[in-house]
Amino acid sequence: MSRMPGAVWRPVVNFHPSGVREHRGAVLHVQDGNNSPYGWFNNHASQSSSDFWVSKTGVIEQYVNTGVDYAWAQAAGNPYYASIETEGHPDEPLTAAQIEGVAKIYSWGHTEFSWPLIVVDSTTKHGLTYHGVGGSAWGGHPGCPGDLRKPQRAAIIARATELATPASNRHVSVAHLVAAMKADSAGAQGHVTYKTEGLILEDALYREDLLTRYWVDGSLGSKARDAYKAWQRSKAGGAYTGDDADGYPGIKSLTRLAARHNFIAIP
Structure with missing residues (x-):
């Protein structure tokens, strides 16, 4: 059965x-x-x-x-x-x-x-x-x-x-996300640096109601950074402020997000 x-x-x-x-x-x-x-x-x-x-x-x-x-x-x-x-x-x-x-x-x-x-x-x-x-x-x-x-x-x-997919097969690097946010926002519309990790992050932010489905495309531009900033300020458990809530992922806030959405955060 x-x-x-x-x-x-x-x-x-x-x-x-x-x-x-x-x-x-x-x-x-x-x-x-x-x-x-x-x-x-x-x-x-x-x-x-x-x-x-x-x-x-x-x-x-x-x-x-x-x-x-x-x-x-x-x-x-x-x-x-x-x-x-x-x-x-x-x-x-x-x-x-x-x-x-x-x-x-x-x-x-x-x-x-x-x-x-x-x-x-x-x-x-x-x-x-x-x-x-x-x-x-x-x-x-x-x-x-x-x-x-x-x-x-x-x-x-x-x-x-x-x-x-086991979480052990889904690693998202803080360094890669920060680099992608800087490169993708400076590049042409839709510029993609680390697509797989970007999609994992964006999908998690979408399911937190912080990003619309339209922007889940792997390109970590201003929309993704704004959504992550909202996560840092209101949902990451620490109510981060200042430089800790600038929209760039840190290991603590990303680990909290990873625990909720079946991936592993690494530096």
């Missing part, structure tokens, strides 16, 4: 036992409603269900033994892809908590079934796809999960990749 740790286990009657043929990845869905769909999925008359549901607050419910039995979510795609239902409507974006919840599911699936950490728009390729791409063969839901949620799969995969 493949049950995800941390998910609320709520088995339903609507599923196909031992029907999974291949572990291709997962399909993102939108509920087009609010509150847990458990009652609907546990009703024979509905003829529908999903592997998982993620609430707007990040609660994860699991309804079938993923990878063994399949849910009734995307018709012809059911034997090949797990399904992830998300609370809300197609004209609403996923909340930050939902992105985190879906990423946790996908990271688990990557470890459990080798789902590749990529976004795909396909009914046959391995990765994170979406319901509407399947057309009539997948039930005819072209608007699922919605134009706002489809592109958020990139953020889901980015976070799932982070969750699936």
Whole structure:
């Protein structure tokens, strides 16, 4: 039985036992409603269900033994892809908590079934796809999960990749960040010095609500420095001031950020 740790286990009657043929990845869905769909999925008359549901607050419910039995979510795609239902409507974006919840599911699936950490728009390729791409063969839901949620799969995969990568493999150097902030801000728009480390830092600042997703690009210009300054002044635990809150990372403030976002700070 493949049950995800941390998910609320709520088995339903609507599923196909031992029907999974291949572990291709997962399909993102939108509920087009609010509150847990458990009652609907546990009703024979509905003829529908999903592997998982993620609430707007990040609660994860699991309804079938993923990878063994399949849910009734995307018709012809059911034997090949797990399904992830998300609370809300197609004209609403996923909340930050939902992105985190879906990423946790996908990271688990990557470890459990080798789902590749990529976004795909396909009914046959391995990765994170979406319901509407399947057309009539997948039930005819072209608007699922919605134009706002489809592109958020990139953020889901980015976070799932982070969750699936041990912190020991994610080192961020204070010296590199300071050098990058100076070089990138002095260079042309989009200048990149240390992209991998820059992306790790920017993603952490984004998840602290200090930097918008648009600026998570690996280029540590003025936006990244301002965001880090805000981290130093208000969230780093020391309420730094003066030269200690100039936006350039120090080992103490970066270590605090690293502890919250699965990377290791080094001098």
